[in-house]
Amino acid sequence: MGDCLLEVRGVTKRFPGVVALSGVDLQVREAEVVALIGENGAGKSTLMKILAGVQAADEGELLIEGRARRFSGVQESQAAGVALIHQELNLADNLTVEANMFLGREPRKFGWIDQKEIRREAERVLELVGLEVSADTPLSELTLGKQQLVEIAKALSTKARVIIMDEPTSSLSLSEAERLFEVIRDLRERGVSVIYISHRLGEVRELADRVVVFRDGENAGRLEREEIDHDAMVRLMVGRDVSQFYQRTPHELGEVALSVTGLRTVEHPKHALDFEVRAGEVVGVAGLVGAGRSEMLAALFGARPALGGEVVAGGSSKVPRSPLEALNRGLALVPEDRKGQGLILEMAVKENMSLASLRRDARGPFVDDAKEEALTVEMTEALSVKTPGSWQLARYLSGGNQQKIVLAKWLALKPKVLLLDEPTRGIDVGAKEEIYLLMERFAKEGMAVLFVSSEMEEIMGVADRALVMHEGRISGELERDEFTEEAIMELATGRSLMNAS
Amino acid sequence: MKNIRGIFITLVVVYVVTAILNDKFLGGYNQSKQLERTGLYGILSLGVAFVIITRGIDLSIGSVVCLVGCGVPWLVVRHGWSPASAVSLGLLVGFLIGLFHGLLVTKLKLQPFVVTLCGLLIYRGATRGLTDDQSQGFGSGFKEFREWGTGEIELVGKFSLPYPFLILVALSIAAWIFLRKTIWGRYLFALGNNEEAARLSGINTDRMIILSYVICSMLAALGGMLFILNGNTAQPSAYGNFFELYAIAAAVLGGCSLRGGEGTILGVLIGTAVMQVLKNMINLVTWLETHMEFLIVGLVLLAAVVMDEIVKRRTAKKRLA
Numbered sequence: 001m002g003d004c005l006l007e008v009r010g011v012t013k014r015f016p017g018v019v020a021l022s023g024v025d026l027q028v029r030e031a032e033v034v035a036l037i038g039e040n041g042a043g044k045s046t047l048m049k050i051l052a053g054v055q056a057a058d059e060g061e062l063l064i065e066g067r068a069r070r071f072s073g074v075q076e077s078q079a080a081g082v083a084l085i086h087q088e089l090n091l092a093d094n095l096t097v098e099a100n101m102f103l104g105r106e107p108r109k110f111g112w113i114d115q116k117e118i119r120r121e122a123e124r125v126l127e128l129v130g131l132e133v134s135a136d137t138p139l140s141e142l143t144l145g146k147q148q149l150v151e152i153a154k155a156l157s158t159k160a161r162v163i164i165m166d167e168p169t170s171s172l173s174l175s176e177a178e179r180l181f182e183v184i185r186d187l188r189e190r191g192v193s194v195i196y197i198s199h200r201l202g203e204v205r206e207l208a209d210r211v212v213v214f215r216d217g218e219n220a221g222r223l224e225r226e227e228i229d230h231d232a233m234v235r236l237m238v239g240r241d242v243s244q245f246y247q248r249t250p251h252e253l254g255e256v257a258l259s260v261t262g263l264r265t266v267e268h269p270k271h272a273l274d275f276e277v278r279a280g281e282v283v284g285v286a287g288l289v290g291a292g293r294s295e296m297l298a299a300l301f302g303a304r305p306a307l308g309g310e311v312v313a314g315g316s317s318k319v320p321r322s323p324l325e326a327l328n329r330g331l332a333l334v335p336e337d338r339k340g341q342g343l344i345l346e347m348a349v350k351e352n353m354s355l356a357s358l359r360r361d362a363r364g365p366f367v368d369d370a371k372e373e374a375l376t377v378e379m380t381e382a383l384s385v386k387t388p389g390s391w392q393l394a395r396y397l398s399g400g401n402q403q404k405i406v407l408a409k410w411l412a413l414k415p416k417v418l419l420l421d422e423p424t425r426g427i428d429v430g431a432k433e434e435i436y437l438l439m440e441r442f443a444k445e446g447m448a449v450l451f452v453s454s455e456m457e458e459i460m461g462v463a464d465r466a467l468v469m470h471e472g473r474i475s476g477e478l479e480r481d482e483f484t485e486e487a488i489m490e491l492a493t494g495r496s497l498m499n500a501s
Numbered sequence: 502m503k504n505i506r507g508i509f510i511t512l513v514v515v516y517v518v519t520a521i522l523n524d525k526f527l528g529g530y531n532q533s534k535q536l537e538r539t540g541l542y543g544i545l546s547l548g549v550a551f552v553i554i555t556r557g558i559d560l561s562i563g564s565v566v567c568l569v570g571c572g573v574p575w576l577v578v579r580h581g582w583s584p585a586s587a588v589s590l591g592l593l594v595g596f597l598i599g600l601f602h603g604l605l606v607t608k609l610k611l612q613p614f615v616v617t618l619c620g621l622l623i624y625r626g627a628t629r630g631l632t633d634d635q636s637q638g639f640g641s642g643f644k645e646f647r648e649w650g651t652g653e654i655e656l657v658g659k660f661s662l663p664y665p666f667l668i669l670v671a672l673s674i675a676a677w678i679f680l681r682k683t684i685w686g687r688y689l690f691a692l693g694n695n696e697e698a699a700r701l702s703g704i705n706t707d708r709m710i711i712l713s714y715v716i717c718s719m720l721a722a723l724g725g726m727l728f729i730l731n732g733n734t735a736q737p738s739a740y741g742n743f744f745e746l747y748a749i750a751a752a753v754l755g756g757c758s759l760r761g762g763e764g765t766i767l768g769v770l771i772g773t774a775v776m777q778v779l780k781n782m783i784n785l786v787t788w789l790e791t792h793m794e795f796l797i798v799g800l801v802l803l804a805a806v807v808m809d810e811i812v813k814r815r816t817a818k819k820r821l822a
Binding site: 323343 | 682683684685687688690691694695697698699700701702703704705762763
């Protein structure tokens with residue numbers, strides 16, 4: 001291909017003990033959106049770091065407009081027109097929008113920062129991405145979606161011709177994501193190419209001109225525009241057919257295990273929430289980011305104070321005032337932020353698994369080592385956790401296995417109600433399937449499962465019933481046979497509410 | 502164990518060097534004196550280790566030593582209290598100070614540094630006001646009471662085991678059991694690493710943090726009493742100055758990370774011993790001037806920490822390879 005703007009040929013990168021990339025190829029033409037997908041650890045991020053000059057390839061070539069290049073730093077890749085936007089934005093919260101854009105490359109005039117030039121350029125690129133904020137706004141006042149646009153504007157101001165976006169929508173609301181997609185299409189119109197890395201296949205289908213799939217550090221396949229569909233992408237990522245993995249057999253429901261009436265959270269004090277979950281039932285909570293779903297779970301679990309309402313579970317009708325009270329009443333919460341809230345990363349698998357049940361299993365004040373070990377063995381087996389040993393620090397396990405440890409911690413207490421917040425975020429496809437199967441198994445064993453998810457397929461595939469939230473209220477409830485993407489979306493965006501009124 | 506290897510090597514090196522430079526160092530009297538000093542300072546280090554494990558800090562230790570160290574003889578000698586009631590009040594004061602710090606840190610979410618920095622000023626100021634800035638002590642009386650700080654069990658030659666050291670050993674065993682064998686110890690390490698995750702696992706994190714400040718201040722109070730029983734005179738304006746820094750340095754040297762969630766009792770003890778042997782070296786070796794103490798202690802500490810970090814990185818690299 002002669003008209004390639006950027007081409008990667010046979011790039012190999014080894015780290016001690018692993019081959020992260022082995023002879024991968026990638027072509028990006030001018031004005032094209034190429035989606036790069038693959039499971040965690042497939043080598044996507046490594047290639048991006050090589051393109052951005054953060055790391056050097058061991059073998060292979062990188063060509064820009066047909067010329068072989070080798071970057072030994074971000075400045076060099078920037079000068080060649082390649083910009084990388086990290087998943088976790090690399091911006092300084094305390095500085096203004098314009099200061100962030102020119103951080104480390106401020107234009108100078110007689111040795112002083114040329115504030116006028118900065119302002120002029122900042123306003124120009126902000127307009128390009130359609131961001132209507134003043135250039136001297138402190139970044140901390142912007143939403144994550146807008147900060148993302150600032151990053152893109154920054155890339156444009158470096159005259160980038162290829163912009164690499166690593167999971168850009170992972171923390172955006174739906175409307176923010178839509179805005180981002182518009183900007184990306186607009187960039188393409190202007191002749192800028194985008195390498196788009198995402199786990200969200202729906203987005204990829206919507207945006208990409210071409211899809212490149214990596215698996216275990218190798219090219220697993222390519223899909224042209226007309227070939228792009230969900231199953232084809234999954235098949236290439238996983239290397240096998242997984243179309244049946246959403247199938248689910250409904251089973252007998254038991255008594256009401258959790259009954260919520262008039263629950264109000266600090267974030268949405270005007271809206272009272274009412275719903276029930278029965279034993280053996282899996283209820284999904286759909287909605288857009290910011291609809292108040294996580295806040296609802298946190299309030300149910302006593303992790304954040306609620307303003308009022310009743311939570312009937314485990315022999316009391318009060319809203320739990322602390323996680324301790326909640327777990328004593330048979331509730332368990334698998335939080336959204338696995339590393340920040342779910343795990344003690346620097347502690348062993350064993351110590352993480354036993355943390356919640358430690359008190360119950362103690363001999364007086366003393367940790368019962370034998371019981372702890374037995375629990376770990378049991379849980380490791382039951383959830384098929386892959387770890388070299390129970391002594392391994394949680395930090396060193398993969399996302400899927402880490403999530404299983406958090407699950408194990410709660411299962412040890414045999415909860416009656418399991419609350420999960422985005423249970424498969426950042427977990428690769430194979431491990432996702434395992435988590436779904438586990439959720440189903442828990443329900444079958446009589447647990448009431450309530451989970452929040454932003455992934456439509458997850459709600460539709462796993463839940464018996466869905467609650468849809470919109471701006472702090474429950475805007476609708478759907479039974480399994482009523483599930484359609486349109487129906488959920490309509491409730492999640494509040495469209496039907498508006499029609500009704 | 503890997504965490505204390507570095508500090509252990511440091512102890513051996515400083516110990517051997519001092520022994521070579523001065524032949525009195527290994528004498529029974531001097532060795533006993535070392536144990537006594539280590540015992541007194543070690544009690545403070547143990548206390549601050551608890552707080553550091555929760556990711557906190559306590560800068561008020563020296564001032565608590567001053568308050569209780571001056572307060573006990575003030576009560577006993579000036580006001581005729583019985584030693585038992587003075588000691589009880591001293592421990593109660595330590596308890597209340599720790600409770601106060603802990604409540605401010607957990608319920609008001611104030612930074613431990615700020616809270617205990619204010620404590621550092623307040624308790625010293627209070628002592629000076631209470632005692633009219635007059636020197637406090639037991640004079641020639643209260644020999645029996647003072648035994649707690651001065652007594653020893655004689656062994657061979659002039660070598661003996663001083664009471665403060667024995668008290669430290671007893672406290673260390675208790676602390677080790679607490680940290681390593683009880684659920685509370687596990688909770689402390691867990692919340693030091695990730696307070697939010699610990700709280701969401703049903704741990705009453707506030708109560709555990711308050712407990713660690715109470716332990717720290719009560720040990721500081723106990724240490725203050727043993728210091729005065731041992732030394733007999735205390736000047737309110739200077740007594741216990743810098744003791745919190747010795748305690749923190751010993752704990753950190755011994756492997757307690759200021760980032761929380763890490764630390765061993767054995768490490769803290771060795772860390773304390775290193776500080777004491779260093780001080781002793783400066784006293785014994787004639788060509789080292791006493792006023793250079795801070796310079797030398799500072800340099801050796803820095804060297805030990807740097808070496809430790811280098812070794813750690815090298816082993817981390819080996820693990821990856």
